[in-house]
Amino acid sequence: MQQNHRYIKAENHTQLSKFLLLSFSEDLELQPLLSGLFLSMYLVTALRNLLIVLAIISDSHLHTPMYFFLSNLSFADICFSSTMVPKMLANIQVHSRGISYIECITNMYFMMMFSGLDNFLLTILAYDWYMAICHALHYMVIMNPHLCVLFVLVSWFIISWVALVHIVLMIRLTFSTGTEIAHFICDLAQLLKVALSDTLINYIFMYVATALVGVFPVTGILFSYSRFIFSLMRMSFTADKNKAFSTSGSPLSVVSLLCRTGLGVYLTSAVTHSSQRSSITSVMYTVVTPMLNPFIYSLRNKDVKGSLGRLFSRAASCL
Numbered sequence: 391m392q393q394n395h396r397y398i399k400a401e402n403h404t405q406l407s408k409f410l411l412l413s414f415s416e417d418l419e420l421q422p423l424l425s426g427l428f429l430s431m432y433l434v435t436a437l438r439n440l441l442i443v444l445a446i447i448s449d450s451h452l453h454t455p456m457y458f459f460l461s462n463l464s465f466a467d468i469c470f471s472s473t474m475v476p477k478m479l480a481n482i483q484v485h486s487r488g489i490s491y492i493e494c495i496t497n498m499y500f501m502m503m504f505s506g507l508d509n510f511l512l513t514i515l516a517y518d519w520y521m522a523i524c525h526a527l528h529y530m531v532i533m534n535p536h537l538c539v540l541f542v543l544v545s546w547f548i549i550s551w552v553a554l555v556h557i558v559l560m561i562r563l564t565f566s567t568g569t570e571i572a573h574f575i576c577d578l579a580q581l582l583k584v585a586l587s588d589t590l591i592n593y594i595f596m597y598v599a600t601a602l603v604g605v606f607p608v609t610g611i612l613f614s615y616s617r618f619i620f621s622l623m624r625m626s627f628t629a630d631k632n633k634a635f636s637t638s639g640s641p642l643s644v645v646s647l648l649c650r651t652g653l654g655v656y657l658t659s660a661v662t663h664s665s666q667r668s669s670i671t672s673v674m675y676t677v678v679t680p681m682l683n684p685f686i687y688s689l690r691n692k693d694v695k696g697s698l699g700r701l702f703s704r705a706a707s708c709l
Contacts, residue, residue: 408488409581410570411481425482431677432475438684439464441698448704449697455533456518457693462542463511467680470504473497474575474676491565494576499557501575501676506549506603508680513607514541516614524621552599559595563587575676 446452446461474497481487489497522529556578563585573580578596582589 408490408568409494409565409576410487410568411478411489411574411576412487412570412572421482425479428475428482428677429479431681432471432479435471435677435681435684436468439468439680441701442684442694443468445694445697445701448701452693452697455535455538456515456522458538459511459515459518459542463508463515464684466504466507466511467683470501470508471677471680473500473504478574489576494581495557495560498560498576498578498581499553502553502556502578503549505676506552507545509603509607510545510549511542513610513614514545516611516618520614520618523618549603552603555595556592556599559592563589563592 442464443461446457477489477493477497481489518533521533525532560578560581563582564587565581565585569584571577571580571584582592582596585592
């Protein structure tokens with residue numbers, strides 16, 4: 391009887407309650423340092439990705455399949471970082487840990503959507519590079535504008551619905567007022583741990599969704615790169631081979647980072663109890679990876695550098 395009363399009380403207060411987000415450290419002396427660090431990383435992420443989007447849009451020479459996918463990746467990275475970092479910085483500045491139920495659910499939806507979209511776009515980029523190397527003669531015919539747009543639209547559609555199902559399953563759960571979340575963001579795995587009602591269906595769908603938006607894309611990426619590297623091994627010119635290997639090495643490091651952090655957080659969420667370790671791991675794929683993507687995929691590219699130079703020149707002439 392008392393247990394039923396507790397569930398009714400939690401249900402009545404779910405929509406009005408606030409969650410308490412636990413940051414990395416409760417030491418007030420460390421908060422300004424963390425705030426400055428995350429603010430710097432966020433500004434670098436937003437500026438770099440915004441410049442790439444503007445450069446690709448403004449330069450007709452960059453209106454190719456690869457740069458189309460890169461512009462979408464940059465846009466997704468901006469949205470992904472903006473979903474959580476500003477709220478985290480605001481909480482650090484005002485020494486507040488509270489976040490409303492509605493805000494938490496909303497942040498969770500967009501975080502899952504843009505992180506999943508990142509995975510799909512990285513997979514499409516790997517496929518694009520594979521087609522450019524292994525099927526160079528038919529590349530422009532196969533990777534036509536209609537197919538490129540279709541790839542992106544299907545990615546948006548799938549991940550939007552996956553995130554929506556997560557939210558629908560989350561809404562049916564009950565939480566006590568003032569529930570503490572051992573994370574600096576509204577993380578799905580951490581919320582499931584503190585829910586009062588049965589979470590079996592949520593966990594089942596979480597692992598299924600992880601396979602759909604995590605394991606399958608990574609498998610596709612690794613397959614594309616393996617075929618890519620196999621084609622490079624058959625190249626007769628050493629210079630071309632070394633150049634292609636150096637080009638593919640950096641993206642593979644991002645894929646490795648994605649596998650070891652984003653997937654690891656969710657696949658081990660049911661058995662791990664180290665909130666500090668989970669938070670640090672989450673920083674890698676929520677803050678660090680979006681910051682590194684522009685440099686790894688675009689800013690070292692001569693065409694992008696040239697386009698940025700022309701963009702800055704036009705901006706300076708307008709001042």
